[in-house]
Amino acid sequence: MKDPRAIDTDRMIRVDQAGEYGATRIYAGQLAVMGDRGPHSAEITAMAREEARHREMFDALMARRGVRPTMLQPFWSTAGYALGAATALIGPEAAMACTAAVETEIDRHYSNQLDQLEAEGCDPELAGMIEEFRADEREHRDMALASGAEKAPAYLLLSGVIRAGCRVAIKLAERI
Template identity: 30%
Template structure:
């Protein structure tokens, strides 16, 4: 998991660097997303390792889908952004598989649906703010 944490930090750095190159900025809501992720991780951790790993596996699965959506919307000529997103997607797939290999519980469907709904709200707001 130390490697996964390092890769997640890399993802943030790559994204910020690419946004800078494009003259763009991250969402002003990012501090709230980080705080929410920390809180969810804390709560999941109190529910035991298998549940916590289940949240990790499901999160990575949903992030993979989100990255696939972004890849489908990128301009064909933006190979630099594509390379970054493809590497991030591969890392997320590996993180999710690690969680499964470590014994992740399969989360109940209502939890998965709630996570999907929340991610849609977050991405919609992040694009606007």
């Protein structure tokens, strides 16, 4: 039987894969509305490519380790796409506000995971992936802020709602 105090790396991998999958769906929704020539489309396309690479790496890790995906994957597909499309419909700054909010929460989430892994001195492969991906997520957040995220209508409210939604999604994906 597993030590209940031990770090559950399967749970970490499951939630991280779900988050990367959700990010690809957010960007797909934004690009569907904005097109490939809209404001910030080039930035969104580049970020989407990185998120797809992250997801592929987590998919491979899950397969190697026999980690089950979250049962909420179909929901994340729809919810992510809808969030991306809705923020793009508000405007390019709102699309960037979405990215800034999501990446702020993912940075916090990945940092917490790294702290746990480092404290226990376990799973250097997973820690390395998280550290690399966290750096990418921070770049995405910074790019979104530089692209006018804070100029979005009702930025603080929009950002707060998206960040709260991310925190709920993380908790659900860890367990379900």
